[in-house]
Amino acid sequence: MDEVVEPYREWGALVPGAEVWTRTAEGGEFRILPDGCMDLLLMDDTLYVAGPDSRAWTGEAPRGTRYAGIRFAPGAAAAFLGVPARELLNQRVLLADLWSPNRSRRLADRIRLAAHPATALDQEVANLVEAPPDRLISQVLRSVRGGLLRGSAGVSRLAGAVDLSERQLHRRCLDAFGYGPKMLDRVLWMNVALNHARTGLALADVATRTGYADQAHFTRDVKALTGLPPTLLLN
Incomplete structure (x- = not known):
């Protein structure tokens, strides 16, 4: 059986x-x-x-x-x-x-x-589980989810806000998340975008809503992170 x-x-x-x-x-x-x-x-x-x-x-x-x-x-x-x-x-x-x-x-x-x-x-x-979440982790996640790391100056702004150098921030993020703040931003926002796409929203509209330059940018990023373009990934 x-x-x-x-x-x-x-x-x-x-x-x-x-x-x-x-x-x-x-x-x-x-x-x-x-x-x-x-x-x-x-x-x-x-x-x-x-x-x-x-x-x-x-x-x-x-x-x-x-x-x-x-x-x-x-x-x-x-x-x-x-x-x-x-x-x-x-x-x-x-x-x-x-x-x-x-x-x-x-x-x-x-x-x-x-x-x-x-x-x-x-x-x-x-x-x-003993310790409460690290305040830096919470601040990084709030910044990512608020779209504040988008753009070339996003990491610099976050580093200044938490009183760290960009290098120190990158090292702390590697220890906590496994990757730096920009990579964390890419991964989390890709998942937000895919969740929108799963509702049937057109990919061009998904890209606009989630901060990608255009649909082609969204497609390239999804393929780089998953190995498949969103049209195949979501089938």
């Missing part, structure tokens, strides 16, 4: 800004788009960390492979994991490679033996 494939589901996590998600693999390849986030996930019985992506990541899993994960808000996972995000850029690693084997195994055992692993993962992560 074929494995029952449960659809992708997500809901708000106990940790502010994070999302809990579950899915069962349909089999074959799948594509993950860069979104500025990092995930801690239980794949069958093993805990993995998915680092931030600067390009689309293509994976493959047998049909029926079960996942339960928590997707941290951009910039939030590095402090929880104790590893600079830059070291995990475009990486998928075992949690045991970042933490001690005993610590990661005990956490995995508590989650996988629970009646509802996704709920247990959510609670365990909430119990382990």
Whole structure:
């Protein structure tokens, strides 16, 4: 009998800004788009960390492979994991490679033996998160989401606002997000634009609404980050 494939589901996590998600693999390849986030996930019985992506990541899993994960808000996972995000850029690693084997195994055992692993993962992560979000991370995200990094002077303005040099700001962003402020801006705004496009809005209107110079600029950026133009990506 074929494995029952449960659809992708997500809901708000106990940790502010994070999302809990579950899915069962349909089999074959799948594509993950860069979104500025990092995930801690239980794949069958093993805990993995998915680092931030600067390009689309293509994976493959047998049909029926079960996942339960928590997707941290951009910039939030590095402090929880104790590893600079830059070291995990475009990486998928075992949690045991970042933490001690005993610590990661005990956490995995508590989650996988629970009646509802996704709920247990959510609670365990909430119990382990200690520090509030870094104020710099919050300010960078507000600037990006407000469109303030658009244009050639955006990074300079942000660096001045947080009393850092551009070089210091870039290094702090690499540690928190895995990439610098301009790359973070590209990734987050690409996702905003794709969400608009998924509603059926014409691509030219999407580009105008989300700050691209024109549809061609939007198409080039999406293809550079995902490997596909939006017309194919959204099919």
